[in-house]
Amino acid sequence: MALKKKRPNRGRKPRAHSQPHHRDVDVESDGGEFQLAPLTEEDDSVGKHNNRCLQSFPSGDCPSDVEPDTREMVRQQNRKKKSGGFQSMGLSFPVFKGIMKKGYKVPTPIQRKTIPVILDGKDVVAMARTGSGKTAAFLIPLFERLKVHNAQSGARALILTPTRELALQTMKFTKELGKFSGFKTALILGGDKMEDQFEALHENPDIIIGTPGRLMHIVVEMNLKLQNVEYVVFDEADRLFEMGFAEHLQEIIRRLPDSRQTLLFSATLPKQLVEFARAGLTEPVLIRLDVDTKLNDQLQMAFFHVRSDDKAAVLLHLMRNIIKPQEQTVIFVATKHHVEYLKELLTRQGIHCSYSYSALDQTARKINIGKFVHRKCMVMIVTDIAARGIDIPMLDNVINYNFPSKAKLFLHRVGRVARAGRSGTAYSLVALDEIPYVYDLHLFLGRPLKFASQAENSEETSGIYGKVPQNTIDDEESLLIADHKASLDLQNLKRVSENAYRQYLKSRPNPSPESIKRVREMDFSTLGIHPLFGVNIKDAELQRLKIIDSIKNYKAKSTIFEVNSTNKTSASEIMRMTRNKQILVINKFQQLKEEKKTAPSKNMPTLMEADLPDEDNIETVFSEVMGRKRKSKQPTEHFPKNKKECEQDEEFYIPHQPKDFNSERG
Known part of the structure; x- marks a missing residue:
């Protein structure tokens, strides 16, 4: 019979033979x-x-018998490259293929800094602004360290997140990025059935993603063993501590082996996080990027000066006339009652929207967020539970219906837009009682607060604080009045939201005294119309404002005691004497007022050191600090440079406030 010649073994695995060869x-x-x-x-x-x-037989390093392990080959090819994409990191083929399938071409700065350090097995505390790609920065080395699925050893990686939405998002991202790695993942969330979670854990998953509260419950109920965990991630670590999970995290850390690798990813670095790193991490490396800018350059901001009662009307005008119909928008409010009220209000005005808040059923939250992510509705109303870590890829706008009381919270709210190189806009509706928080925000950012001037006709709209034309508010207000009269539900929801806001004010932290002082000194009559509302509206509104200001500033030449009286009456003589005595005080007040106008504006905030602990403390905790450092504080004349100059005994003196009191308040 005719025989075909055997094809040469090109790149295929060699056969394993026993002796002799x-x-x-x-x-x-x-x-x-x-x-x-x-x-x-x-x-x-x-x-x-x-x-x-030839390539070696398939093993943990190379799970495929067709596609070779690319790590060593890629490292050799890229030795001469100073920088490059993911191929220069020497990743294995399944991980690299998942990255390419996801569509990533070039690593972000935080990924380029952290991935090589994590692959070296070091503990890492990574600090970068929201939307910089922190999730991929810890998932890529996680897949690389775990190699392949191991059904016998159980969970080998643990990822903890502060909210259920962020955990669901991380789960989805893990499946997409690790599509070719073949790892099993279990999701542990509060609000889901515990039987399903028990079943998922019995299948020995490689990766556990969950929230600390439910995970701690299951660890106790199941007596879950975590001795094989070698990779632990605390995502949005600062938020984990703010939400009161510190005790849960400490207990989970105690149950983990000492040989684990621990990673903390966060947008900010509070003092409490540094103390946790000192206790739970071994010679950690601190990587911090973008600590000077904080906000993305592609983010446009607009601040509108409105009355509290006019916020709903301004919101409707934004949704109808300024925001385009094809753009997705997230509206942040103070309480869940505001969510229900605005949802009913917008629905009656023909704007289809979804909503989410903490007290909502878990299934309903998944459905509503799913509608928004898949663009079945273009508006979503949420409380601050959605301000951290939720990645909506095509989000265009954020509206702060209630201005946040903390600067860090503002960063996390507006961090939902302008991600991964895209642009976005953040609109803020600021009532009179919320203006000090705007000053605090600009102090935190180190930026001057720009006011819309009545005289200027600038085309720049980003970062400007200005008024909304009254005729615009009146037009929308007439529609709202008609809707409220026609609906008892809307009236009840509005009343409940107003009561809820009064309760919210009791728990809202106070702004800084300096910001309150600046607001009191500010003259809002000189505040112009925001440039976003166009030139035509602006000109008409300016004429209207001039008439109103002239009415406000009108002063009669004579007092009520001098009406219909002659110069010889006792009332006119007394008033004349009083004016002569007070003329000096009046002139002095007018002079001070003019000096304030001509002097450099006190409304220009200066850079304030906040949010980060002392540099000396950081250097004692972390073995290495990568990235840009902040400038250290310059000693002022009010504080002695040496401890010897202090009158009190430093050894026994107990201050009435902690040293980091102001930095923790932001």
């Missing part, structure tokens, strides 16, 4: 089949050389 040769036997002939000593030496050149 054999080689494949075309030897025809009587039965018409191939036989193996024994190797000679010369062939044996050649075979060993060839085996070294």
Whole structure:
């Protein structure tokens, strides 16, 4: 019978043979089949050389028998490159293929800094602004460290997040990025059925993603063993501590092996996080990027000066006339009652929207967020539970219906837009009682607060604080009044939201005294119309404002005591004497007022050191600090430079406030 020649073994795995060594040769036997002939000593030496050149048998390092392990080859090819994409990191083929499938071309700065350090096995505290790609920065080395699925050892990686939405998002991202790695993942969330979670854990998943509260409950109920966990991630770590999970995290850390690798990813670095790093991490490396800018350059901001009662009307105008119909928008409010009120209000005005808050059923939250993510509705109303970590890829706008009381919270709210190189806009509706928080925000950012001037006609709209035209508010207000009259539900929801806001004010932290002082000194009559509302509206509104200001500033030449009286009456003589006495005080007040106008504006905030602990404390906790450092505080004349100059005994003196009191308040 005719025999076909055997094709050469090009890049395929060599066969495993027992002694003595054999080689494949075309030897025809009587039965018409191939036989193996024994190797000679010369062939044996050649075979060993060839085996070294061929790929090894599939193992944990290379799970595929067709596609070779690219790590060593890529490292050799990229030795001469100073920087590059993911291929220069020497990742294995399944991980690299998942990255390419996801569509990532070039790593972000935080990924370029953290991935090599994590692959070296070091504990890391990574600090970068929201939307910089922190999730991929810890998932890529996680897949690389775990290699392949292991059904016997149980969970080997643990990822903890502060909210259920962020955990669901991380789960989805893990499946997409690790599509070719073959890892099993279990999701542990509060609000889901515990039976399903028990079943998922019994299948020995490689990765556990969950929230601390439910995970701690299951660890106790199941007596879950975590001895094999070698990779632990605390995502949005600062938020975990703010939400009161510190005790849960400490207990989970106690149950983990000492040989684990621990990673903390956060947008800010509060003092409490540094103390946790001191206790739970081994010689951690601190990587901090973008600590000077804080906000993305692609983010446009607009601040509108409105009355509290006019916020709903301004919101409707924004949704109808300024925000385009194809743009997605998230509206942040103070309480869940505001969510329900605005949802009913917008629905009656023909704007379809979804909503989410903490007291909502878990299934309803998933459905509503799913509608918004899949663009079935373009508006979503949420409380601050959605301000951290939720990644909506095509989000265009954020509206702060109630201005946040903390600067860090503002950063996390507006961090939902302008992600991954895209632009976005953040609109803020600021009532009179919320203006000090705007000053605090600009102090925190180190930026001057720009006011819209009545005289200027600037085309720049980003970061400007201005008024809303009254005729615009009146037009929308007439529609709202008609809706409220026609609906008892809307009236009840509005009343409940107003009561809820009064309760919210009791728990809202106070702004800084300096910001309150600046607001009192500010003259809002000179505040102009925001440039976002156009030139035509602006000109008409300016004329209207001039008339109103002239009415406000009108002063009668005579007092009520001098009406219909002659110069010889006692009332006119007394008033004349009083004016002569007070003329000096009046002139002095007018002079001070003019000096304030001509002097450099006190409304221009200066950079304030906040949110970060002392540099000396950081250097004692972290073995290495990568990224840009903040400038250290300059000693002022009010504080002594040396401890010897202090009158109190430093050893026994107990201050009435902690040293980091102001930094923790932001």
